Amino acid sequence: MRFAFTDDQLLFRDAVADLLAKECPPDVVRGAWDDETGRRPELWAALAEMGVVGLTVPEAHGGFGLSELDLLPILTETGRFAFPGPLLETTAVAAPLLAENASADIAQRWLPGIASGEVVATVALAGQPFVPDAQLAHVLIAQRDDRLVAVATDRLRLTPETSVDGARRLSRADWDVADEALIIDGEPGWRAANRAFDRGAVAASAQLLGLAEHLLAVTVEYVAARKQFGVPIGTFQAVKHHLADCELKLSFARPLVARAAYSLAHDLPTIERDTSAAKAMASDAAAFVARQALQCHGAIAYTVEYDVHMWLKRIWALTAAWGDAAWHRRRVAHLLLDD
Amino acid sequence: MDLNFTDAEEAFRAEARAWLEANVPHGLPSGDTREGFDLHVEWEKKLFDARWSVVSWPEEYGGRGATLWEWLIFEEEYYRAGAPQRVTQNGIFLLAPTIFEFGTDAQKSRFLPAMAAADDLWCQGWSEPDAGSDLAGIKSRAVRDDAAGGWRISGQKTWTTRGAFCNWLFGLFRTDPEAERHKGMTYLMVPLDADGVTVRGVGRLDGDEGFAEVFFDDVFVADDLVLGEVDQGWGVAMATTSSERGLTLRSPGRFCAAADRLVDLWKRRSALAASGDPAAVAAGDPALREDVAQSWIDAEAYRLATLADVTGIVEGRPQGARSSLTKIFWSELDVRLHETALALLGPSAELVDDSPSAVDGGAWMKGYQFSLSGPIYAGTNEIQRNVVAERVLGLPRK
Numbered sequence: 201m202r203f204a205f206t207d208d209q210l211l212f213r214d215a216v217a218d219l220l221a222k223e224c225p226p227d228v229v230r231g232a233w234d235d236e237t238g239r240r241p242e243l244w245a246a247l248a249e250m251g252v253v254g255l256t257v258p259e260a261h262g263g264f265g266l267s268e269l270d271l272l273p274i275l276t277e278t279g280r281f282a283f284p285g286p287l288l289e290t291t292a293v294a295a296p297l298l299a300e301n302a303s304a305d306i307a308q309r310w311l312p313g314i315a316s317g318e319v320v321a322t323v324a325l326a327g328q329p330f331v332p333d334a335q336l337a338h339v340l341i342a343q344r345d346d347r348l349v350a351v352a353t354d355r356l357r358l359t360p361e362t363s364v365d366g367a368r369r370l371s372r373a374d375w376d377v378a379d380e381a382l383i384i385d386g387e388p389g390w391r392a393a394n395r396a397f398d399r400g401a402v403a404a405s406a407q408l409l410g411l412a413e414h415l416l417a418v419t420v421e422y423v424a425a426r427k428q429f430g431v432p433i434g435t436f437q438a439v440k441h442h443l444a445d446c447e448l449k450l451s452f453a454r455p456l457v458a459r460a461a462y463s464l465a466h467d468l469p470t471i472e473r474d475t476s477a478a479k480a481m482a483s484d485a486a487a488f489v490a491r492q493a494l495q496c497h498g499a500i501a502y503t504v505e506y507d508v509h510m511w512l513k514r515i516w517a518l519t520a521a522w523g524d525a526a527w528h529r530r531r532v533a534h535l536l537l538d539d
Numbered sequence: 540m541d542l543n544f545t546d547a548e549e550a551f552r553a554e555a556r557a558w559l560e561a562n563v564p565h566g567l568p569s570g571d572t573r574e575g576f577d578l579h580v581e582w583e584k585k586l587f588d589a590r591w592s593v594v595s596w597p598e599e600y601g602g603r604g605a606t607l608w609e610w611l612i613f614e615e616e617y618y619r620a621g622a623p624q625r626v627t628q629n630g631i632f633l634l635a636p637t638i639f640e641f642g643t644d645a646q647k648s649r650f651l652p653a654m655a656a657a658d659d660l661w662c663q664g665w666s667e668p669d670a671g672s673d674l675a676g677i678k679s680r681a682v683r684d685d686a687a688g689g690w691r692i693s694g695q696k697t698w699t700t701r702g703a704f705c706n707w708l709f710g711l712f713r714t715d716p717e718a719e720r721h722k723g724m725t726y727l728m729v730p731l732d733a734d735g736v737t738v739r740g741v742g743r744l745d746g747d748e749g750f751a752e753v754f755f756d757d758v759f760v761a762d763d764l765v766l767g768e769v770d771q772g773w774g775v776a777m778a779t780t781s782s783e784r785g786l787t788l789r790s791p792g793r794f795c796a797a798a799d800r801l802v803d804l805w806k807r808r809s810a811l812a813a814s815g816d817p818a819a820v821a822a823g824d825p826a827l828r829e830d831v832a833q834s835w836i837d838a839e840a841y842r843l844a845t846l847a848d849v850t851g852i853v854e855g856r857p858q859g860a861r862s863s864l865t866k867i868f869w870s871e872l873d874v875r876l877h878e879t880a881l882a883l884l885g886p887s888a889e890l891v892d893d894s895p896s897a898v899d900g901g902a903w904m905k906g907y908q909f910s911l912s913g914p915i916y917a918g919t920n921e922i923q924r925n926v927v928a929e930r931v932l933g934l935p936r937k
């Protein structure tokens with residue numbers, strides 16, 4: 201029994217955090233709101249260079265062939281820095297889906313490019329209809345009932361949708377059936393789609409933890425510095441208790457998220473239950489932290505000039521995406537209570 | 540990361556499970572009542588005879604030298620088998636770690652085996668009428684008696700759990716009235732059958748008798764009953780209270796077992812509702828279904844967080860002030876879980892004890908009332924939130 205990440209996993213995480221600290225400061229996130237494409241390709245390339253983008257791509261296709269557990273701490277860092285870009289879709293969902301289910305042809309067409317950073321993938325699963333970054337991706341992995349298909353994005357008709365998070369470029373995607381390449385269908389198609397959904401939910405949970413940890417840290421800093429009534433507001437017990445509760449909720453969401461990644465990595469029969477427990481708790485915890493962070497900052501956090509709002513909005517987006525807390529609690533209830 | 544136990548650990552689990560299944564008593568009255576207490580002590584003596592009473596202690600004191608992982612496994616099995624909370628817990632889980640850390644060899648061999656065997660029964664004497672959350676406000680004092688080689692104590696302790704049934708008390712007494720608030724206190728172990736001790740039972744909210752007020756009138760305590768250094772009791776006491784918040788007292792087995800019972804209750808209530816019993820209609824409420832799921836999720840989160848904590852402890856990363864997070868979480872989880880159960884019971888929720896229609900013998904209302912004490916004892920949750928804010932997050936004190 202050892203419920204902790206390995207030293208290697210943590211070292212890799214730290215290296216990614218260092219890179220993001222340099223290459224993904226808040227003005228880059230802000231740039232993703234304002235810029236036409238919403239992205240900085242050199243940031244993606246730098247992550248690919250480190251092996252992050254291709255982390256889950258099998259070695260035979262030029263990746264690292266690592267698992268959800270290796271990816272998890274890195275996703276938390278991308279959350280902490282509010283990294284803009286479809287790493288969740290490409291690395292956490294599309295790459296393993298292709299690696300496990302696609303024919304040699306399809307796999308060869310997309311996976312080496314994902315590993316090298318030249319191919320960006322995105323996904324549209326049932327219940328997850330708004331596709332992030334389709335405008336800059338190369339391939340869309342989409343679900344239609346029991347069919348999982350790959351579509352080159354130059355064959356898509358995109359209808360833009362607007363997320364509360366200006367750095368999330370969403371659209372709805374349509375295409376002609378003639379343009380799709382079937383990955384898998386039938387009963388195995390359902391299974392693959394469900395697995396992909398669970399991977400996305402766990403990855404979103406990991407990012408939510410990082411986003412919330414960042415917000416809590418900047419709020420702690422803020423309340424220790426901001427003075428009212430002649431003292432730092434962080435000395436007031438009402439403020440202390442808000443923030444203690446943030447740490448409380450995060451502390452008990454973290455182990456569930458790690459456990460869900462473990463279940464995915466080891467293909468355990470409890471994947472669905474563990475995923476839903478994790479996403480329900482991570483969503484609730486992050487939403488709570490977002491609310492308290494805003495409250496404890498007062499009006500400054502209500503401005504778009506101050507950085508906090510970008511983290512708040514990413515949290516609101518990711519708590520709604522990949523199944524919200526109530527959806528996941530209902531799934532846990534179903535799995536526990538309906539024999 | 541590896542969430543599997545070793546073969547040896549699984550063998551340990553199998554041995555514990557087999558023994559517990561064959562021996563756990565069912566339907567004992569509460570251990571916080573006079574008659575219940577004696578029956579619980581009998582059960583715990585049986586536990587000791589089979590060497591399951593203090594599995595993690597060294598063999599010389601009656602343990603099995605079990606690892607922290609094995610201890611956790613044992614606790615899981617203990618609660619899964621439906622065994623009751625330990626009436627010896629104040630000694631075994633709170634005083635014992637303090638004796639292991641601060642006690643002399645003579646104190647270890649005198650007190651540890653007798654505690655494990657449920658011969659010495661310990662209660663804790665911290666709180667006083669004017670010293671609750673502000674424990675440093677204690678006034679009970681111990682005055683030096685050089686001729687007799689010991690101390691003479693006077694004063695009053697209160698809210699002493701099972702104080703009326705125990706024969707030993709440990710706690711803090713002021714030995715230097717001139718010293719600053721957190722200094723000049725000494726940690727003493729006091730025999731409750733000594734001359735000058737008066738114990739008065741106080742009824743509890745949940746119907747049990749388990750509280751006591753303890754009065755000391757010039758009670759003699761010999762020098763060998765001082766734990767740690769004279770006047771240094773605060774530091775020793777902090778070790779005890781951090782055990783109370785930390786791992787050993789609140790093993791996840793208890794909450795996982797309670798969550799499993801809640802799931803079972805939901806299934807029974809919804810079967811009744813399906814058969815048309817109007818009293819069980821709450822089982823169809825989707826919000827309650829989600830609450831049941833959330834209770835299970837919370838218990839699982841607590842179990843997993845404990846696995847992470849034990850991993851850290853085993854690898855030399857102790858919890859420190861983070862144990863306050865643990866304390867807040869389990870106590871609030873326990874309250875929510877019982878609230879959900881009561882909501883499921885609808886009109887039956889108010890029935891207790893041997894009321895003919897009480898579900899599970901009224902255990903849910905009883906458990907609810909007990910759960911409400913969790914956010915108060917072991918340092919109130921308000922105090923724990925202060926600790927988290929100041930010592931985990933680093934917020935300014937003043």
Ligand SMILES: Cc1cc2nc3c(=O)[nH]c(=O)nc-3n(C[C@H](O)[C@H](O)[C@H](O)COP(=O)(O)OP(=O)(O)OC[C@H]3O[C@@H](n4cnc5c(N)ncnc54)[C@H](O)[C@@H]3O)c2cc1C
Pocket residue numbers: 662663664665666667670671672673697698699700701912915916917918919920921922925
């Ligand atoms: C079931 C049960 C068993 C117990 N067993 C024992 C035992 O065996 N031995 C023993 O010594 N004691 C025992 N206690 C007593 C327990 O330790 C105290 O109740 C506890 O420390 C709180 O003290 P108090 O009750 O005097 O409340 P107070 O300290 O008066 O607090 C009352 C309220 O004020 C709040 N408050 C106080 N100070 C602050 C602050 N600084 N910031 C914010 N809020 C604050 C508290 O959180 C609480 O909500 C037990 C209590 C219970 C309920």
